[in-house]
Amino acid sequence: xxxxxxxxxxxxxxxxxxxxxxxxxxxxxxxxxxxxxxxxxxxxxxxxxxxxxxxxxxxxxxxxxxxxxxxxxxxxxxxxxxxxxxxxxxxxxxxxxxxxxxxxxxxxxxxxxxxxxxxxxxxxxxxxxxxxxxxxxxxxxxxxxxxxxxxxxxxxxxxxxxxxxxxxxxxxxxxxxxxxxxxxxxxxxxxxxxxxxxxxxxxxxxxxxxxxxxxxxxxx
Numbered sequence: 343x344x345x346x347x348x349x350x351x352x353x354x355x356x357x358x359x360x361x362x363x364x365x366x367x368x369x370x371x372x373x374x375x376x377x378x379x380x381x382x383x384x385x386x387x388x389x390x391x392x393x394x395x396x397x398x399x400x401x402x403x404x405x406x407x408x409x410x411x412x413x414x415x416x417x418x419x420x421x422x423x424x425x426x427x428x429x430x431x432x433x434x435x436x437x438x439x440x441x442x443x444x445x446x447x448x449x450x451x452x453x454x455x456x457x458x459x460x461x462x463x464x465x466x467x468x469x470x471x472x473x474x475x476x477x478x479x480x481x482x483x484x485x486x487x488x489x490x491x492x493x494x495x496x497x498x499x500x501x502x503x504x505x506x507x508x509x510x511x512x513x514x515x516x517x518x519x520x521x522x523x524x525x526x527x528x529x530x531x532x533x534x535x536x537x538x539x540x541x542x543x544x545x546x547x548x549x550x551x552x553x554x555x556x557x558x559x560x561x562x
Contacts, residue, residue, distance in 0.1 A: 422498040426506055426548060435493055437555070438510050442542065443487055445557060449473070450483040462545070462558040480523035488515035488535055496541070500548060507558070509543045538562070
């Protein structure tokens with residue numbers, strides 16, 4: 343609401359309150375009606391208006407309290423996110439966390455079918471190459487996921503092909519092991535919890551009806 347309107351409402355309310363005190367209630371025994379000339383009414387209005395303004399004491403600090411604070415300008419990331427239809431940041435972060443765990447587990451288990459649904463062709467080819475090498479060397483991978491310490495969107499952009507790219511930084515605690523064919527640990531320590539930072543970038547067409555995002559890049 344405009345500040346001038348707020349002030350006017352308050353002033354008018356006070357004026358009517360004063361007029362009511364003067365003209366509103368009369369003793370029953372009084373039969374004469376009070377009539378004000380136009381000039382008298384204007385003088386009374388101006389008098390009450392002046393008194394009301396004094397009572398309001400609208401100094402600069404109070405005026406600032408009444409004026410709505412302008413909305414904070416969007417940062418570079420949020421300016422992109424608001425262009426994505428039906429995008430909800432909290433839901434995306436929650437989905438990204440689940441995707442991180444599912445993809446990590448599928449990669450360690452060599453679950454090709456799951457990976458095909460969640461990662462791009464280039465990422466899938468890299469993962470499949472590692473999976474095949476581990477099978478050939480009879481090595482198995484284990485990741486004991488402990489928790490996320492932090493998950494934040496650190497970059498967002500729209501490509502010329504109208505695809506949205508969102509980079510997410512995952513800081514998590516994990517225990518990672520590699521075992522040989524005899525189940526002996528050849529890499530890692532089952533008693534050591536690592537704090538690992540990963541940056542994964544997810545992609546989706548901005549006008550896509552599907553809610554699925556595809557992993558297109560991974561960095562440590």
